[in-house]
Amino acid sequence: MSISMVKALNNGLRKALADDPKVLLMGEDIGRLGGVFRVTDGLQKEFGSLRVIDTPLGEAGIVGSAIGLALRGYRPVCEIQFDGFVYPAVNQIISQLAKLRHRSGGVITLPVVIRIPFGGGIGSIEHHSESPEVYFAHTAGLKVVTCSNPQDAYDMIRQAVDDDDPVIFLEPKRHYWTKGEVTDETSTPTPFDRARVLRAGTDATLIAYGPMVPAALEAADAAAEEGRSVEVIDLRSLSPLDLDTVRESVHRTGRALVAHEASLSHGFGAELAARIQQEEFHFLEAPVLRITGYDTPYPPSRLESDWLPGVDRILDALDHSLSY
């Protein structure tokens, strides 16, 4: 069945709600409206307003009360309406949600999922196109994952709900409406903390996640026409990081490129570059290159298509890498 990522997430959440009465959804406008992106469409009608909760408008309240619900044995799935609006909840996420297991010596388990539509490319106004992933990936105690296609969205959201750790679940909003095949097979999907090689290649390894994955695949196609064989890895999980999959690939290709929408400096590419050079130093043919957003706030949408890294900049970087 070919469905959009929104529908896949909706199906995944429906299944999570049906499978476990302790699962709750909570967020702004997620009930009657079904969420501004309609990810929770119809779920309140199906499961009632005690399980699909239209909350007051307050992100600290959403995450803080999700912690309280988890302390009472629930498994809340919070929706943050847009990436730029997660910051009021950061105190609860970083100082409470991420730390309570550790603080309690392992006694407290907080199976809270925080869904955040993230990234740009939809022509939106300010605060609606941000990529806050490293703030969370840098925080011990959180898992940070992102899906790039409907099948992963369907599988990973359920895996995130089942997981006993707090999970920041990033949804690449510009691919919300992209359709893809989704099967509801009982065969176990890839664990959500593992990366996946989407396209095999021999000349260079291109690592991307979430919103940049389709561009990475497109770039690999274009490179293939010029006779270059690019391996594409969809990282899927930023924390924990599946370094094995990355290493195995770069070990073979000797070249690594990392693409993300978030700004360059201190971005996730820096972590990957450090890891790769440390582990595969002797096998590298070229420095690890990063194709990213610039170190500015997200620009006005009329500029975003130029600002955002895309296929052309990936291909330029590939040329650069291969020139060594």
Added chain:
Amino acid sequence: MPRKQAKPTAGAEPADGPIQFLSPDGLLEPDSRLELPPAVDLLALYRDMALVRRLDTEAIALQRQGELGLWPSLRGQEAAQVGAAYALAEQDMVFPTYREHGVAWCRGLDPVSLLGLFRGSTLGGWNPYERRFGLYTLVIGAQTLHAVGYGMGLVRDDVVGSGDDTRDTAVLVFLGDGALSEGETNEAFLWAAAQNLPVVFFCQNNQWAISAPYSVQSRVPVAQRAAGFGFPGVSVDGNDVLACLAATREALTRARSGGGPTLIEAVTYRINAHTTADDATRYRPSAETDEWAAKDPLERLRLHLTASGGVGDTGGVGEEYFADIERREQELAEHLRAGCRALPVPDHASSFENTYADMPAELKRQLAEHSEFLASGFLAAGQEIGATR
């Protein structure tokens, strides 16, 4: 030109001040605004207040001896904490700040477990599910939202307003006067009101948030603020254990029965500095402290208990009652001193083990590296584990 501020309008705060049953000189009188709690064991109340004060005194001494890094003293707030705690049902859940040693005591926690956080041997110290007493929260106001979420859970568990006293449950969350200014606290008020949650907010207005008096925080009296959110606010003499107990009991009963949240202001005073690391002489006159010392919560109950005739079944309290308390205090002090020194330094692996449910591969690698380093004998002679390397 600075505009002249309008006078704050009078509101819910009654003209005649906080509700009080027991005056500083030990006289017990009714207050038309609240019912005097029936069948209260005054002897037990006083004993617990005395023991809690001793706990606090010992902890300060342990800090002075270098056994604790820091201690936030509750001195002066014993009545507020013990009174509130006496109103709890076993099934109720408590979310404390970092100063609720008296509530912890009444909940039955081993008082030694309160020391670990301040000794640096743990970040928690007890199992919050065992005595339904949450971990201390150092980030001001953060716990108010956890109380709200817990209350949402109670509603969903159908243990609010069922009419069964053994099942119906409420949440009692503590906060300070300073915490009232945090956005999260105000969100918690708003959420609790909008969803009519079984949450009682117990604010100990001890007049100070470190060096900031309440006038820095707000122009509106504490209890009055509840009205804006849509639930009752009540102000009680926080040094009167009976007023604190009565108000909390009423609020918790209402909460358990589905009547929604309440804000209680217990007007009290932080007799000591903010913590053992603070110097209160830099920001407040000693005359103020003296004035409040004369309203001491223990002394007024002692006066009441020893007054000729006493009240009801408490009449005739004699020497042996106080001698027994003194004996218990000694035992407690020894328990704290020995227990504090015996608190185990956690294994270095525990931090790694408790960060995630299952340790990720990278953390396993880091733990192995750290363990190997520690085992390498790299420690210079005389250096102990815990010293910086």
